[in-house]
Every structure is written in structure tokens, then in C-alpha cells.
């Protein structure tokens with residue numbers, strides 16, 4: 390009974406939010422971008438903007454984290470209609486996973502076909518340095534593995550199947566095109582593909598946790614992204630993801646370094662221009678399949 394009411398309300402609510410947004414803007418986005426910590430300036434580059442504070446959008450959760458402004462910005466990038474979340478929602482803020490991923494279903498209802506996710510992450514791989522940009526090839530959704538999954542509860546068949554496949558959830562063609570663009574922009578030296586892992590946060594890793602993640606084959610760790618990608622893949626969106634490496638995760642008891650959120654935001658500021666160039670070029674050059682048939686509407 391609880392789940393039925395919950396599901397009914399969440400499905401109704403995303404429709405109501407999408408309808409409200411479509412009544413407020415003429416933009417009909419094909420691409421949605423979720424900005425990670427310190428990467429919100431991507432939204433400032435959209436042309437012909439219409440923007441809305443999250444607090445003014447019916448049904449939208451609120452951002453509580455520094456570096457996440459809390460604005461939804463519609464506009465154009467290289468002739469493609471886009472919507473950009475300047476600030477995302479994290480599980481550690483106390484949002485349910487359904488709320489954390491709520492905007493993704495709103496995007497689906499708006500007609501979005503491709504989702505770009507960006508995040509700030511700590512590196513475990515020795516070859517990834519602060520300032521590097523990792524193209525996400527795959528993820529490990531640690532909360533999801535223990536049942537903290539936004540798709541738990543009754544399945545909403547309007548959005549997708551009960552048991553969605555997640556292999557190949559980060560689009561291979563977009564990953565290849567991103568690498569090609571990086572070469573043309575002269576920043577290929579900063580870029581490589583890798584595996585992102587989401588942990589719950591909000592604390593950063595202990596040394597023992599860092600060593601465990603490293604042994605498991607994780608290249609970069611953060612506190613977001615996987616639930617959004619799960620929901621996007623469930624409803625048939627194409628996904629491209631980037632992690633900006635903001636720090637090395639401490640793996641040695643001899644190492645006196647320690648990570649903090651201000652440092653994470655600082656690296657975001659330093660690399661924002663490069664991330665913005667990559668995303669803009671990729672959006673400009675990618676083909677839109679128009680395969681969002683919007684069955685969920």
C-alpha cells in the first residue's frame with residue numbers, strides 16, 4: 390500500500406513538474422546536463438537562456454551543498470536545445486533516491502534524448518592526477534548493490550522495464566567521439582577512460598576503504614551519478630559521463646594529505662573551461678537520434 394501511494398505520487402509529480410516547465414519556457418531540450426561540484430558554470434554558456442530557481446519549480450527538491458547553485462537553466466549549445474542542472478541532489482543530503490533522481494524522469498518527459506552527467510571525484514588509479522578528466526566507462530553503484538536503488542519499489546512501466554540491463558550504460562560512440570574531440574582540443578593528455586564508484590558519503594574514504602576500492606578495480610570515487618544513470622538507462626536515455634579528478638584518495642598511512650570540499654571546488658574552477666569546451670564540442674558534434682518517443686508522457 391505504502392509503495393503504491395509512493396509510486397503514484399512520484400509519477401504524477403514528475404508529470405506535473407514537466408508540464409509546469411513546458412508552460413514556462415519555449416525550449417524543448419534534446420540534451421540534459423547535470424553539473425557536478427564546482428562545474429555549474431557550464432550552464433552559464435547556454436544561449437537564449439530561461440532559468441528557474443529550484444525553489445520556484447513545483448515538486449523540485451532543493452540543493453543544500455556549496456558549489457551546487459540550485460538552478461535549472463534552459464538554452465542552446467551549438468544549435469542543440471539543452472537543459473542544465475546547476476546543482477544536483479545527493480543521497481547524503483537526506484533526499485530519498487527517488488528525489489535524487491527525480492529530475493531525470495522530468496527530463497524524459499520533456500523529450501530529452503541524451504543525458505550528460507559530470508561529477509567531482511577522487512582518484513584511486515595511480516595514472517589519474519588532480520585536474521585530469523576521466524570519461525566514465527562504467528560504474529560500481531555501491532548503495533545499489535545493497536538495495537539502495539532508485540528503481541526499488543513498484544516498477545513504473547511507463548518509464549521502463551522491471552529488470553533493466555546496465556551493461557553498456559555509458560554510450561560507446563559518445564565516449565569515442567569525446568576522445569577524438571579531446572585530441573583536437575589538445576587536451577587528450579588529461580583524459581582517459583575509467584570506472585567510477587559511488588559511495589554514500591558524506592565523509593571521504595578511510596585509508597582501508599580506499600585500499601579496498603583500489604583492489605576492486607575502481608579508478609575514481611564520488612558520491613553521486615550512479616543513481617541518475619540507473620534511472621536514465623531505465624527510461625531509455627543515452628548517457629555520457631565525465632569525472633573531474635579533484636584529488637588523490639589517500640591510500641597510505643605514511644601520507645599526511647587530506648581532502649576537503651573547498652579543494653574539490655577549487656580544482657573545479659581551474660578546469661571548468663576545459664570541461665565546458667569538451668561538453669560544448671561533444672554536444673555540437675553528436676547526432677541526435679530522436680528516439681525519445683516519450684512513452685512516459
Ligand SMILES: O=P(O)(O)O[C@@H]1C[C@H](O)[C@@H](CO)O1
Nearest residue numbers: 425426508509612613650653
Ligand atoms: O556532485 P558531485 O558528485 O560532483 O560532488 C562530489 C561528491 C560530494 O558531493 C562533493 C565532495 O567534495 O563533491
Ligand SMILES: Nc1nc2[nH]cnc2c(=O)[nH]1
Nearest residue numbers: 509510511610611612653
Ligand atoms: N567519495 C569521494 N568523493 C569525492 N568527491 C571528490 N573527491 C572525492 C573523494 O576523494 N571521495
